[in-house]
Amino acid sequence: MADNPRWKRRPPGSTWGDWGPDDQLGRLNLVTPEKVLQGIAEVKVGKTFCLSLPLDYPGGSIINPRRRPPVLKPNLREGKPIMGLPLRCYDPTALDVVSDDVVELTLQYSTQWDSLAHVGMYFDADGDGVPEDLFYNGFKAGADIVGPEIYDAKGTASPNPAAAGSPLGARHLGVENMAVSCVQGRAVMIDLLANFGRSGKIVNYEDLMTVLEKDKVVVEPGDFVCIRTGFAELLLEMKKQPDPQVLFGTTSALDGRDDRLLQWVTDCGAVALLADNYAVEAAPARPCADDYCATLPLHNHCLFKLGCYLGEMWYHTELADWLRANGRNRFLLTAPPLRLPGAVGSPATPVATV
Secondary structure, three states, X not given: OOOOOOOOOOOOOOOOOOOOXXXXXXXXXXXXXXXXXXXXXXXXXXXXXXXXXXXXXXXOOOOOOOXXXXXXXXXXXXXXXXXXXXXXXXXXXXXXXXXXXXXXXXXXXXXXXXXXXXXXXXXXXXXXXXXEEEOXXXXXXXXXXXXXXXXXXXXXXXXXXXHOOOOOEEOOOOHHHHHHHXXXXXXXXXXXXXXXXXXXXXXXXXXXXXXXXXXXXXXXXXXXXXXXXXXXXXXXHHOOOOOHHHHHHXXXXXXXXXXXXXXXXXXHOOOEEEEOOOOOEOOOOXXXXXXXXXXXXXXXXXXXXXXXXXXXXXXXXXXXXXHHHOOOOEEEEEOOOOOOOOOOEEEOOOEEEO
């Protein structure tokens, strides 16, 4: 663990500083050339699978009112929509017909990556008895992840001096760091749907270990872990008219309050947990037994402490079915996010190769 200019103490069980004082990759550091080669070695037949939903799913904003479906529209040239626009409008000798479009996109509306700048915690990292709002490796809200305002504990906003004259967003820990690392390596599939059906089961450590043993799934450090619950399948069946009660009531999710399950995430060395459901973990989580708790305990454990990434609403159906039919659970995953500097999340179009 390197000395760090931003903190004197790190969260218990965290990886802060393990890859240097200014590390912004977290467990992506475990994806070595050897791990990439392990992923390539899982390619036996050259068949590929798209692990993304259409980016206009789930449909509407009933699941999350703050996240809106994409708005796709033609770009304009001199007021004319550029969609099948003949250039002979401007030059009678031109034969070209062109299209060009723009999109207003909520980056975490559909199949998505959570970067390490997505969820932080209130934590006393300098040991002075006063907690601060921090993200992975001690990067600070307001200074490193920058919005136009700073909030106090009651949500009262004041102008953020750090925002003046500079772009807003994640000046550290943004998704562009993931994109540059390429996000490619060996992945394993955990098929909760095949084991629990559409039961709405909240999966604890013992449940997960039973599945891993039954399906002969082994997770090793540097692996990407895909988790199939059936949530994405239901979304497609609902045809952009999502029913939250059915979605959350009939599909599995991990129990983020289970300390043994969180310890398994620590011990297995997974680079990322990539589920086809809304939040990987059950949301809302079970009631907290302490005076103060994270609302999203698995997010806290993974993003804030471990530098372990989360992917949500991935589409695993055809891949999981093929793997099970062929007695396999490992494959090559290629899944970079958008190289969009400062973004805290990103759409994903992951590709699995078997």
